[in-house]
Amino acid sequence: MQPLAGVRVLELGTFVSAPFCGKLFAGYGAEVIKVEPPEGDIARAHGPFRAGKPDRETSALFLYLNTGKKSVVVDPRTAAGREAVVALASRCDVVVENFRPSDFRALGLSYEVLRGANPRLTLVSITTFGQSGPYASYRSNNLVAFAVGGQMFITGTADDGPVKNGGYQADYQGGLNGFSAGMLALLTAERDGIGQHVDVSVQQCMAPVLESGIPYYSYLGRWSPIRRGNHMSSFIGIYPCADGYLGVHVMPRNWRPFAAAIGRGDLLSDPRFATQADRTAHSDDLMAEMYAWAADQRKRDVYARAGAGRAPITFVHTMADLVDSPQLNARGYLQRVDHPVAGEALYPGPPWWIGPAGWATGRAPLLGEHTEEVLRDLAGLSAGEIAQAGAAR
Amino acid sequence: MRAPLEGVRVVDLTMVWAGPFGTRLLGDYGAEVIKVEAPGQWDLLRALGLIPREEPRWYNRSAYFNHNNRNKYGLALNLGQPAGRDLLLRLCAVSDILVENYRADVMDNLGLGYEAVRTANPRLIYVSMPGHGKTGPEKDFVAYGSNVEQLAGLVSLSGYEGGEPLKTGFSYGDPMAGTALVAAVALALRQRRLTDEGQYVELAQRENLGMFVGEHLVDFSMTGELRPPLGNRHPHFAPHNRYRAAGEDAWVAVACEDEEQFRALCGVIGQPELADDGRFTTNAARKANEVALDAIIEAWTAARGHYEAMHLLQRAGVPAGAVLTIPELMADPHLRTRGQWVRQTHADAGTWEVEAPPWLLERTPGSVRLPAPGFAEHNDYVFRELLGLGAEEIDALYAAGVTADEPQPDLHR
Known part of the structure; x- marks a missing residue:
């Protein structure tokens, strides 16, 4: 039995942070329903692509971040789409999202709205600046988060200036922190029968983990501005x-x-x-x-x-x-996963081992592959309502 | 309001950073964490506090240690002696979680491998956090923080454009493993509610961090391409860089993802006509002309402070962020408003500010209840209250060197 057997997650996630969180939920056994707008998660438009040319089903970034999920096309920018989102949330244990708070509210969505539909619901919000505070409405992305989280200043050399680490490291930190925080809240909701809103600010997660930087500065007043490169x-x-x-x-x-x-x-x-x-x-x-x-x-x-x-x-x-790697191959960490359009590829996982059957990688869904099944069976929508919910604004 | 992990007791055998950071998070969210050190094998971070060893109880004043070990009790116990091992098993019998990050063979050599501990408590969740894992041809290799990120593949993808692979600015894999520990423990606790059984959980640090670059592995296995480091640039988006701001070594990051944001940027820097300049009208065009574009943007940022540039751009809807230093992080008004830094008082170390629990769970928030333990500070609590030992038994433990009130001072020179 997988650790998250019986848990259902609705992912309103875009690009990297919330999708990585959703991927971890799916890998450990939750049913994860990913809501995508009609044009698909923006990660589908990012390469690298299998054959070098854009194809929304062969983006390595999307394929990796969305293993084991179902894809449901709903446009939350329309009234019918928004209603479908709320109906789905009422049938889920966890919602994971990474909208800017003001953008989420602009869709007519908020913790209060979702709680009204489902008091047991855990809402995990992953953003750079969090849900409150003077920068809460500021826009962000991986580069901006890496800067305001303090990791950029200490990376690189004195001469060449601060530099980010490879890939989407701030976004991945957001996704992992969201999963750990979300798991605590899920445990608590299952214990108490009441959900809550979990506010994960990537800046807040990143700032304290600069090795001895904060402890030495806060306690001793010592700080070195030198970037030491390699x-x-x-x-x-x-x-x-x-x-x-x-x-x-x-x-x-x-x-x-x-x-x-x-x-x-x-x-x-x-x-x-x-x-x-x-x-x-x-x-x-x-x-x-x-x-x-x-x-x-x-x-x-x-x-x-x-x-x-x-x-x-x-x-x-x-x-x-x-x-x-002899080590990674001996441990079964490189998992070969097939995909109907992209074909076979190697996927790393699990991040940690919890029982022999704790983790399953699965494959990424095609855009809208599960729209009908999920909206009909879970949200109880008619064929006409399903078409309306998925129609672009 | 009961904290998420209230009633969960953790036996913490971890040292240095990855493990202690993770068990501290468990403590932040309500677990009772008992940190076990030995008189002759205590946490290296106690020695890295920059406090001269001539000063009284210098080993209790390391801020590096105290930040990563708050919300824990401290027990001194030599696991290498049979009496120490037996007491640890008794402690496991009344606990829920054991976490260790020793080299792969150490716990087995101590007679404290999973099977031994399971016999003492079948409901116990036993988490190992080795660098490479407990199996495989490299299991006994030594790997510290900067090694882990090399093994995960991250370093090969990091660096300046056209430059060498670059390390991160810190032992990045450590806090990521610690953060993952919380989820791993929560998953096992959920499973235990369903099965009433504990289990063995293995968190290999290189594997955990490998998940942070997974799209590159998928990419390579599909295309055979190795992607060189891109510095601060992005494969598709431009502008996407950090720019020099006024002041010494001051920088602001700016990254536009669409035409609307770029148009706003052009307005803020006083050059609205750029948005209709053929070199910059689409992401693809901007990417092709990003060097020229960077020069234009930097001419504007260089004339103002990094925060000023960030606020001006953000108010117009442009993603921008000051490249913050450690002092700036501690002064940042946004983090201050969100309660990021909280005052804490420690018997030997005094009063200073530490980071708050990182995640805001509005109904069941984390808390800072205990400062980090002095060495052996809670021997009495553990021996008397948790294990029910009498005064004579405890005296015998001190006499035999199974425990002590002070660490042996010559370690970690």
Whole structure:
């Protein structure tokens, strides 16, 4: 039995954050109904596409983020569409959405409206700025969230300026935080018989997790504005090697096995590198040693040798390396999923293992694939009403 | 109002960041979390507080530790001694959750693997948070924060346009694993309500973070293409960058997703005619001419502060955000209004501001009830009240070194 057997989720999600949250609900066993406007979730218009040319059924972004869901075409901008959304919400345990709060209200939707239809409902709202406060009506997206959440300023080098991380990292953080918060609220609703509104602000989730940044500043008044690029220090950083990049992360206890793994036992008796404080004080010297060592190394050789000797050295895995990874393949983390239009592809998952049958990846739905089934059976709409709910404004 | 996890007791064997951040979230939302350290094996974050070891109880004053361990009780117990192991199993017998993030073989070596603990309490949910997982050829490899993001594939996708792969600015995989812990625990608790049985949950940190770049794996497996880093740019949208603002190292991010937002941007920067300039009329055209467009935008942003630029743009409907520093995050009026920072008092560390529970559950909110525990601060509570030990038994534990009131000072040098 999957952990979320019997749970039904309505996803009013666009692009990445709420869809990722919905994907996690679906993966762990909930029935997830994704409402899409007639033109489809905007992620369908984003590539990369299977054959390189736009096709709303072959976007890698959409395929990945919407595994295991049903797709129902409803245009919430029309009266009939809005009524269909409320009717669906009345039959669900959880609604996940990522509209700007004022845009959600403009559709005639709000927690109060949905609670009126279903007092047990958990509404999970995932936005950059949250449901209240002076910026609540501001617009946002992954780049803006990454900036106001504090992660951009600390990423990159002093010379080249702040930079975001690859892909949609702020949006993914929103989706995962929404899932964890939503799961707490769902547990609570099942316990108490009453739902609630869960306000997840991505900025609020991101700001406190900057390692020691907030603790040191808040408690000690210390703060360093320096962006350190690929080197937090000489012993925590990335070095180019013959066929890629190696990453080292040496804590005090790892210094001895690390020196052994790189074949530099002589460093252990070098007084410049005797303690972590010494290594920090002579960081430039150690970094020069690291660059020289790494240059002619091969990434898989080093990784295997370091692993066997319990030295914290990894290599920067590309997508090709993930596909080839002995570890990920041995664990069944790369799941081959077929799709009627896009064909087969590899999907990562689960994010964590909960029983042998805890997770199922499923495939992404075709646009509107389940419109009739869901609106008829769940919302009780007639054929005419179904057509009206899905008609574009 | 009962908190979401009220009545749930957590035995927390985790150290450093990923695990403690996750169990702290469980505590924020009502769980009773008992953090177990040993006199000779205590949390590294206690040593990373920048407090000189000459000062009294320096190990209780690390803000890095105290932020990630509030809402927990502290117990000192040496699990390597039979008496310590036995007491841990007794504690598990009256608890709901155990969380550990040791290297893959450690718990088995201690005789505290899942089967041993299940025998003590079949309803217990046992969560492991290893880097690679408990199975597979790399299970015993060491992986810390910056390693995890390399293994997840994220670093290969990050960096400046045309540049090297780039690490994140922090040990990104750690808080993501901690955040995921809450969902994993909640899922297992729900399942336990249905089956009345606990279970084993395994959260491999590289796998959890791999989910954050999953579309790239799908893409590669379909097309065979490896996508280079794009810096602050986007495959389709333009403008999509961060721009220099007035002041030292000050920046504002601006990202338009449609013509309406771009038209608004042109109005704010005083060049409405740009919206009808053939170079910029569609996303595709703007993307093709983004270098020229960036120069135009930066000429405007560079003349004003990052917050000023953000507010002017946002009021016109343009997505924009100041690139905030740590001091700015703590002063940000929006976060202040939302109650992001709350004062907390700690017996040894004094009074300062810490982050509030991150998610606003309006009916059953999180709370900061307890400051982080001093080392061994709640030995008495656990030994007497939870385990029912008498004074003589407790004295014997101290005498045998199974517990202590102070950590051994030479660790983590």
